[in-house]
Amino acid sequence: MRRNAIPLLPLFLLLGAACQKEAPPPPPPPVTAPPTTAPAPASVVSVTLGNAIGADKKVAAEKDTFGAKDTIYATVETAGTGHAKLRALWSFVKGEKTAKVDESVIEFDSAAPATNEFHISKPSGWPKGDYKVEIFLGEAQTPAVTKTFKVS
Amino acid sequence: MTSEDDKKNDDMPDFSDVQSGASSTAPAAETYEIYTVKSGDSLSRIAKGAYGDANAWKRIFDANTDILKDPNKIFPGQRLKIPKKA
Numbered sequence: 001m002r003r004n005a006i007p008l009l010p011l012f013l014l015l016g017a018a019c020q021k022e023a024p025p026p027p028p029p030p031v032t033a034p035p036t037t038a039p040a041p042a043s044v045v046s047v048t049l050g051n052a053i054g055a056d057k058k059v060a061a062e063k064d065t066f067g068a069k070d071t072i073y074a075t076v077e078t079a080g081t082g083h084a085k086l087r088a089l090w091s092f093v094k095g096e097k098t099a100k101v102d103e104s105v106i107e108f109d110s111a112a113p114a115t116n117e118f119h120i121s122k123p124s125g126w127p128k129g130d131y132k133v134e135i136f137l138g139e140a141q142t143p144a145v146t147k148t149f150k151v152s
Numbered sequence: 153m154t155s156e157d158d159k160k161n162d163d164m165p166d167f168s169d170v171q172s173g174a175s176s177t178a179p180a181a182e183t184y185e186i187y188t189v190k191s192g193d194s195l196s197r198i199a200k201g202a203y204g205d206a207n208a209w210k211r212i213f214d215a216n217t218d219i220l221k222d223p224n225k226i227f228p229g230q231r232l233k234i235p236k237k238a
Contacts, residue, residue: 057177087186088174092165099164103186105233108178116176127165 042084042110044144045077047135057115064149068125074133076116084110087136088118126151185234189226202234
């Protein structure tokens, strides 16, 4: 018995090797979508103050000091696409105190850059002093842009 | 429109006669003013201040049905949309 076992050993090794499973093929490389450029959301590009605008709603001459009887315009240029909500908060500033002058909103669906204008006037005349306008985008609590100006 | 913040700034100027507007080159833009309700306000009173016509209160109510269910029940601190004059 013992003498017969030794010649059979190579046969067992050979059979064992033959019964081994074939290694699975390597997984196919992950499919990657071609890179696409997501549309940029609406954003504020610039805010310009003046006392007159043209038909294109753009301020003709930028100003930071106004007269008591001026209508004060803030032109807000926006870019990007999708729903946009612009809020302009106008305030009078006296030291640490502020008094709200006006708060207005423009909402629109933008497919291209847009020019937006907010304006305020005061028939009895603006009190002299420091003012600011804060432009908020969407529901943000922090203004995207703040502009200060004076009435003298 | 009246500035609701003046209540805590008694020494500040009066901005109640400020007139405002807004427009956009974007098509179908909606513009409105934000008014914060003060004690003693009613929609009629707010409409009188905004449009010079107390009977225009329904225009304000219709613009705020998301927060107003009864035109006779408005509360200090509520922020109402006031559609701009056409």
